[in-house]
Amino acid sequence: xxxxxxxxxxxxxxxxxxxLSCAASGSIFNINTMxxxxxxxxxxxxxxxxxxxxxxxNYADSVKGRFTISRDNARNTxxxxxxxxxxxxxxxxxxxxxxxxxxxxxxxxxxxxx
Numbered sequence: 001x002x003x004x005x006x007x008x009x010x011x012x013x014x015x016x017x018x019x020l021s022c023a024a025s026g027s028i029f030n031i032n033t034m035x036x037x038x039x040x041x042x043x044x045x046x047x048x049x050x051x052x053x054x055x056x057x058n059y060a061d062s063v064k065g066r067f068t069i070s071r072d073n074a075r076n077t078x079x080x081x082x083x084x085x086x087x088x089x090x091x092x093x094x095x096x097x098x099x100x101x102x103x104x105x106x107x108x109x110x111x112x113x114x
Contacts, residue, residue: 002026002103004095009108016112017083022095022105024076033098034071034078038091038110045094049080062088085112 008020020036035050049059049069057069068081078095090112095105 002028004097004103004105006093006095006105006108009093009110011111011113012085014086014112014114016085017081018085018110020080020082020093020095020108020110022078022097024097024103028076028097028099028103030099031073031076031097033096034069035096035098036069036078036080037094037096038089039094039107040088040091043091048093051078082110085110087112087114 003025004022006020006022008018010018012018033050033052036048037045038048039045047060048063049067051057051069051071066084071078089110091110092107093110094107097103
């Protein structure tokens with residue numbers, strides 16, 4: 001059984017930084033994309049950033065220049081470095097891996113305070 005476990009969320013002030021991690025456990029192979037999504041209260045879940053196996057990346061316009069996604073294929077782990085955090089970044093952040101299947105993490109709360 002495959003599980004994705006996120007860590008690194010928490011409470012930070014505006015302008016601060018956090019680094020999220022998401023590691024897969026269990027029998028998972030040939031991960032294609034690794035991504036981060038977020039869902040704020042009352043809003044739909046949205047893509048934050050995604051990275052392909054070859055390293056190409058895609059970001060939401062709202063986080064470009066502030067967030068950086070990276071991956072460690074040997075550890076089946078994806079990271080999200082979040083800098084210059086803003087109030088509107090407050091959300092539950094979910095990681096998502098794709099092989100032929102799709103796997104989601106349980107979510108980690110990120111709260112940005114003024």
